[in-house]
Amino acid sequence: MQIPLNHMETVKKLSDTPKDGLIQLVYVSSMTLRSRLKSSVFDEVEAHARSYNQQHGITGTLCYGNGHFLQCLEGEKDEILTLQERIFADGRHKEVQILSLKNISQRSFEDWRMRLLFLERWLWSPATKKQADQLSPFLPFAPHGWTPARTAQFINTIQTFDNPPHIKAAGITYNAMGNMFKHIAAPHQAFLIVQGFLAILLVIGLYLLTY
Known part of the structure; x- marks a missing residue:
């Protein structure tokens, strides 16, 4: 069962935890359309997270x-x-949806640097593809609705x-644009297919008339 998306609910759930008590929070969210159009959003998020997390x-x-996005914070x-x-x-x-919130005795991630892990097979580097195959049970990546156990x-x-699977900046751009296109085109897929077919027939017709 997912934890309600409400800051006060989180505060209430942790009411018995000391202020300096160690906790782990895992949440999931979806990119906005504006973010999908901005490939640098990944670098911005990672850089900001590293700076903020190190300080706190x-x-x-x-x-x-x-x-x-799925982020684990400790x-x-x-x-x-x-x-x-x-x-x-x-x-x-x-x-934004909280998948897991619990008290922990020790951290699963000791390094303060917020590692960025991409869960897109076609974007993985050859050096990390073998270990990334362990992620097959979680792909295609759709973490909304995961149970705490699956999380x-x-x-x-x-x-x-x-070494987390990583990609090049160009791949990020194509990924963001691809997701944007899917977001826009999916509801009109039949229309786009018909229009594409008609366009092909038009080109063929013009070619036959010309030659």
């Missing part, structure tokens, strides 16, 4: 695939709650990666 003792990982209760408010207010994504299984898988 927060560790974790940020995953992206199929137009969705740190002291007060720091995580403050960051959660910032996340909910971030206009670069929407449909934990995913986190346990990715925390073993020495």
Whole structure:
């Protein structure tokens, strides 16, 4: 069962946790159309996360695939709650949903650098493709609605990666544009196919008339 998307619900759930108690929060969200058009959004998110997290003792990982973000955050209760408010207010994504929230005795991700993990097979580098195959059970990436148990299984898988699958900037651009096209074209797929077919017939007709 997913935890309600409400900051006060999170505060209430952690009411018995000391301010400096260690917690893990995992949430998922979807990119907005504006973000899909901006390929640099990934670099911006990663750079900001690394800077902020280092200053506030927060560790974790940020995953992206199929137009969705999944982020695992670990740190002291007060720091995580403050960051959660910032996340909910971030206009670069929407449909934010908390998948898992729990007290932990130790971190799964010790490195303060917020690693960025791409869950798109065709974008993975050859050097990391073999270990990335462990992610097959979670693809295509659609984390909205995951149970806490499935979320934990995913986190346990990715925390073993020495070098997360990575891609080049050009690939990010194509990915963002592809998702944008899918977002726009999907509801009108039949119309686009018919129009494309008619366009081909028109070109053939003009060619026959000319020659």
